[in-house]
Structure formats: C-alpha cells, structure tokens
Amino acid sequence: MVAGAEDDRQPGAVHRSAPSRVPTEDLEIELLLEAVYRQYGFDFRQYARASIRRRLWKRVYAERLESLSGLQEKVLHDESCMERLLLDLSINVTSMFRDPTFFAAFRSQVVPLLRTYPFIRIWNAGCSTGEETYSLAILLTEVGLYDRTRIYATDINAAVLQEAAAGVFPLGKMREYTENYLAAGGSRSFSEYYLSRYDGAQFDRSLTDNIVFAQHNLVSDRSFNEFHVIVCRNVMIYFDKHLQDRVHTLFLESLSHFGVLALGHKESVRYSVAADRYEALDDHEKLYRRVR
Amino acid sequence: MTTDLVVIGGSWGGFEAVCHLLGALPGEISAPIVVALHRSPKSSNDALERMIRDCTRLDVVGVEDKRPLHDACIYVAPPDYHLLVEDGSLALSTDDVVQYSRPSIDVLFESAADEYGAGVVGVLLTGANADGASGIRRIKARGGMTMAQDPATAARAEMPRAAVETGMVDFVADLDGLAARLAEIVDPAAPVDARDPAARGVHR
Numbered sequence: 001m002v003a004g005a006e007d008d009r010q011p012g013a014v015h016r017s018a019p020s021r022v023p024t025e026d027l028e029i030e031l032l033l034e035a036v037y038r039q040y041g042f043d044f045r046q047y048a049r050a051s052i053r054r055r056l057w058k059r060v061y062a063e064r065l066e067s068l069s070g071l072q073e074k075v076l077h078d079e080s081c082m083e084r085l086l087l088d089l090s091i092n093v094t095s096m097f098r099d100p101t102f103f104a105a106f107r108s109q110v111v112p113l114l115r116t117y118p119f120i121r122i123w124n125a126g127c128s129t130g131e132e133t134y135s136l137a138i139l140l141t142e143v144g145l146y147d148r149t150r151i152y153a154t155d156i157n158a159a160v161l162q163e164a165a166a167g168v169f170p171l172g173k174m175r176e177y178t179e180n181y182l183a184a185g186g187s188r189s190f191s192e193y194y195l196s197r198y199d200g201a202q203f204d205r206s207l208t209d210n211i212v213f214a215q216h217n218l219v220s221d222r223s224f225n226e227f228h229v230i231v232c233r234n235v236m237i238y239f240d241k242h243l244q245d246r247v248h249t250l251f252l253e254s255l256s257h258f259g260v261l262a263l264g265h266k267e268s269v270r271y272s273v274a275a276d277r278y279e280a281l282d283d284h285e286k287l288y289r290r291v292r
Numbered sequence: 293m294t295t296d297l298v299v300i301g302g303s304w305g306g307f308e309a310v311c312h313l314l315g316a317l318p319g320e321i322s323a324p325i326v327v328a329l330h331r332s333p334k335s336s337n338d339a340l341e342r343m344i345r346d347c348t349r350l351d352v353v354g355v356e357d358k359r360p361l362h363d364a365c366i367y368v369a370p371p372d373y374h375l376l377v378e379d380g381s382l383a384l385s386t387d388d389v390v391q392y393s394r395p396s397i398d399v400l401f402e403s404a405a406d407e408y409g410a411g412v413v414g415v416l417l418t419g420a421n422a423d424g425a426s427g428i429r430r431i432k433a434r435g436g437m438t439m440a441q442d443p444a445t446a447a448r449a450e451m452p453r454a455a456v457e458t459g460m461v462d463f464v465a466d467l468d469g470l471a472a473r474l475a476e477i478v479d480p481a482a483p484v485d486a487r488d489p490a491a492r493g494v495h496r
Contacts, residue, residue, distance in 0.1 A: 022406065022409075022434070025406075048378060048383050049378055049379075050376040050377065050378040050383045050385075050403040050406070050407065051376065051383065051385045051387065053403075053406060054385075054387070054399065054402075054403075055387070092386060093386050093387060093388055094386070234384075234386050236357070237357045237383065237384045237385060237386070238385065241358060241379075244358070264357075264384075265337075265370070266355055266356055266357055266370055266373060266384050267356065267357050267384075268356045268357070270356070271356075271357075271358045271359065
C-alpha cells in the first residue's frame, strides 16, 4: 500500500482511466484535514472541497512545497505553518457595504421590524475582519437603533477578531466603500466615520461600543443566545452540504420566532434542512423570516 | 467517456462571442453549460443572464450555492464571485481575485477538471489577458477536451492565443466552427460513441 501511494506521487504519473476526481489528491486532502483536526482541533473536514483544494494548494506553493502530503508533514511539525494555514482557510474576503442593495433592503425591510423590540440582539456569524459588522453598526446608528442594539460578531479565527476590534481598514479601499455606502442609502458623509492615519482608516471607536467580538466555531460550538437577526453572508458557501445543515440547525436554535436570517446574494435556504422554517422577506436580497 | 459538463470562458468581447456560440446550439443538449465572463464587480447579474437568455434556446438558470446542475441548462458566474463545480452542483467563493478577475476562468476550469476529469469540455473565447490558459492545461491533464476560438477571429486575440500556446488545445476554430463541434459532442440523439470526443479522432 505504501509503495503504491509513493508511485502515485512520482512526477509524470498519469491516471489514464481516472474516474472524475483524482483519488490520490482527495485522499491527501482528507488526511491533511484529519491531521489538522487531530493535532490542533480545527475542523475543516466538512468544508466545500472545490474551494478548500484551491486554498490548500496556495499554501503548498507559498511554503515552497510540492504536494499536499508535504504540507501535512510541515503543518504537523511546525506550529507557525499551521497559523499561516489557518489564516488561509478561515479568512473570508469581504468589504464594507458589500452588495449595497442588501443593506438598502435591510434598512427598508428589517429595520421597521427591529423598531418593535425594546432591545435588539444581532449575531454577525463569521464576521472575519469586521467590515460587515461596522457596516451594520453604521446603518443602525443612522436609523437611531444602535443605542439599543448589541451585535455579537463571531469568527473561528482569533487573529481576524483582533483586526476587527481594531477597526482599521486600508485607506485605498475608502473610495470603493464610500460608493457602496452611498448606494446602500447612507445618509451622511462616509468620511465622518473614520480618521485617516498613516496606517489606514481608523473607524470611530464609538461604533464598537455595542459590539461584542468573540471567538465562536460554527462547526463545533453551540448556540449561545437568542437573536432577532442573524447575518451570515458568504460564510456557508465554504461549507459542504452536511455542515451547512448543521449551521442552519444552530441558527434555528439561536433565532427568535419571526427573527430574520440574512444570507449572501447567491445563497439560499432552499437546499437546506431549514427550507420550510422560513418565509422570504426579500427573496432577491436573501432576507428570510423564521415562521416555524 | 461522454461529456458531462461544458465550461466556457471569455473576457473582452466575450459577451457577443458567448451569445453567438450558445445561440448556435440546439435546445436539447446532453450536458450542463457553465459560463464565466469577466465583468465589472458592480455589473448587474440579472441583466447579463437576461441578455444570454435572449440569444439561446437553452434554459438560463440563476446561480445559487449548491444548486444541482442539469443538462441543457446554462449557468452564468455572478459578478464578484468565483463560480466552481462540486459534486454535480454549483459552488461559490469570494476568495481573492485570480488573474485580476472574479469570476476567474481558471478557477472555474480547474474545479471542472478536478471534479469531472475526462468528462469536461472547456471552451476559451476572446479576451485581452491570460486567464483560462492554466485552466485549459488542467482540463487537458485530467483527460478532458479543450477548445479555443481561433485568435485570428477573436475580438481580442490575447486570451485564446495564450491558451493555444500551451499546446494543450485540441480544437481551434471560429465561433461557428466551435458551435458545430460542440453541438456534435453534446447532441443527446447521437450514439454515445459519437459524443465521445476521443472516439471522433480528435487529435489529443
């Protein structure tokens, strides 16, 4: 068995009658993710294969290695390599007011529902470096609800949470974010919210007054509160079907009756276990209201 | 091995080219078609889908994460996302731009090659950069079939030329030639042998 496995790694080995996927690569990915889980406790075993394959190979090349098995060996013996891999696997690229029409819909359709609550709890799940969380805080400030809101912004990765809490974003992005903000229906001048510093745009500290940044793992952690809104956009696209269903179940346990679930533009509850528990508040903007 | 999936990539001038190509296909074909066209992140997704709908007899189906692929349906990568395939379904990512692009043709082609192996036909059209060339290489390495628009007939020659220069393109033709060849490969009425690109004596 060992000899066969080594043969497959020889350069030039061709899988002529390979079925659809390359079995050796699939096995290497499985073993690497198992190794990461057993050694470090991070569970990426149910991440969507197509994306994680790209991310793993990117790390293979960045470490100047030649194979996924080589990466497995390095990760097992070199903790700093694991830290780099963790960043690769867990950072979701995002921007402030990404998809301005979503934030406009949030303003027009979710905000009126929120006005009926004396105190509002929002869970921004998989907040990454915080761009979406700050966007929500700005929106809620402008509609006069931020003072009675608490946003729980969680991510699996402690390093990105630190960045999120610092609230410094690249100056070069401000132009794009300003356009997004205006397209989303922002009612002030976007530059009111940040100070330009040499190392970036420092966002107003008061925006974080009602944000709790906390580490939470959607793969393994439990529900920790009941929320009126859960915002989880473009996070579950990196999960396979089973893990998506787990997270949908977790969200149902964490969402109040008539609470709102917000997904990314190209996500849907349709293919999940939770399909019949929601009604579309805005099908196009992927705002769903829990009805059961 | 029959064709299980067709992937098409285009950039500069790609919209007209992809419409020409898809418009020339019959309404019944034996594979799904997934298309990645370079476009501005702020461009309207619905508008592009509508325009493609207007030029083809095939169904243009909205892209959603985990949506299962169906034969004779067209799926168009949305702006500002990478579109991939996995387990017979669509998959999306917002990972960094690749070759300055999101959607990236390489990302689509490589995932198609990894998931469908010899069952993939990859078609690269006009464009002004080198996206798609490495995807073409991967499709070929996994036993799939590759086609490119004849650079001399393309609105911009750079992209198909970069693909042809890899030496990994099986079939080069103008849009009508590509459409005719593609129609044979995915013709559900054809005997299975005729749908096999290898069995038809294509130089591989």
